[in-house]
Amino acid sequence: xxxxxxxxxxxxxxxxxxxxxxxxxxxxxxxxxxxxxxxxxxxxxxxxxxxxxxxxxxxxxxxxxxxxxxxxxxxxxxxxxxxxxxxxxxxxxxxxxxxxxxxxxxxxxxxxxxxxxxxxxxxxxxxxxxxxxxxxxxxxxxxxxxxxxxxxxxxxxxxxxxxxxxxxxxxxxxxxxxxxxxxxxxxxxxxxxxxxxxxxxxxxxxxxxxxxxxxxxxxxxxxxxxxxxxxx
Numbered sequence: 001x002x003x004x005x006x007x008x009x010x011x012x013x014x015x016x017x018x019x020x021x022x023x024x025x026x027x028x029x030x031x032x033x034x035x036x037x038x039x040x041x042x043x044x045x046x047x048x049x050x051x052x053x054x055x056x057x058x059x060x061x062x063x064x065x066x067x068x069x070x071x072x073x074x075x076x077x078x079x080x081x082x083x084x085x086x087x088x089x090x091x092x093x094x095x096x097x098x099x100x101x102x103x104x105x106x107x108x109x110x111x112x113x114x115x116x117x118x119x120x121x122x123x124x125x126x127x128x129x130x131x132x133x134x135x136x137x138x139x140x141x142x143x144x145x146x147x148x149x150x151x152x153x154x155x156x157x158x159x160x161x162x163x164x165x166x167x168x169x170x171x172x173x174x175x176x177x178x179x180x181x182x183x184x185x186x187x188x189x190x191x192x193x194x195x196x197x198x199x200x201x202x203x204x205x206x207x208x209x210x211x212x213x214x215x216x217x218x219x220x221x222x223x224x225x226x227x228x229x230x231x232x
Contacts, residue, residue, distance in 0.1 A: 038213075041056050055213050060190075069186065086220050089164055091162070099201075114182075134150070
C-alpha cells in the first residue's frame with residue numbers, strides 16, 4: 001500500500017478513449033500551466049491574447065434558451081486537468097441581482113457537444129460546471145487560490161442600475177482531452193438553460209450583459225498540462 005500512487009486520475013476523452021487510472025504525485029498537478037482564454041464578445045470566441053476592443057454579449061435571462069457561448073478551437077491535442085475558473089464583468093440593466101450558470105463543453109469538428117454517459121440512469125457528463133449569485137460575489141482572500149476562488153458568503157451586495165461588476169466563478173475540477181480540431185465551448189446561461197435535473201429557482205429578470213475586451217478582461221482560466229511543450 002505504501003507504494004500506491006497518492007493520486008490516480010482518469011483523463012476523459014468524450015468521443016474517444018479515456019486514459020484510465022494514470023498515477024500522479026499530487027493534485028492539482030505541479031506541472032499545470034494556468035492559461036487564460038479571453039472572451040471576445042464581438043466574435044463569440046475565446047482568444048489566447050487579450051482582446052483590445054471592448055464589446056458586449058447579452059441574453060434574455062427569463063427565456064428558457066437564454067444563454068451566450070464562446071468557442072476556442074485547438075490546433076493540437078490538448079489535455080486540461082485540474083481547476084477551471086471564469087472571470088467575468090457583468091451587468092443586469094433591469095435588475096439588482098443575477099444568477100449565472102456556466103458550462104465548459106467539448107465540441108467536435110462538426111459542432112456536436114460530446115458527452116460521457118456513466119449509465120442510462122445517470123445524466124450525461126459534458127464538462128465542468130459552476131454557478132454564482134452575483135450579490136454574493138465577495139471572495140474570502142484567506143481561502144481563495146489563483147486557481148480556485150472561494151466565496152465568503154458573509155455579505156450581500158446588490159447591483160445598482162448600470163453597475164458593471166467583476167465576478168470569479170469556480171468550476172468543477174476535471175481531466176479531459178481535446179483533440180486537434182475540436183473546440184472548447186464555455187456557455188453562460190440562465191438556470192433554465194443549463195440545469196440538469198430539477199429546475200433550480202433563480203432571481204433572474206431581464207437581460208444579462210457580459211462585458212469583454214479593453215478594460216473588461218473577462219477570461220476563462222484553464223489548467224493546461226504540457227505535453228512536449230504544447231501550447232494553445
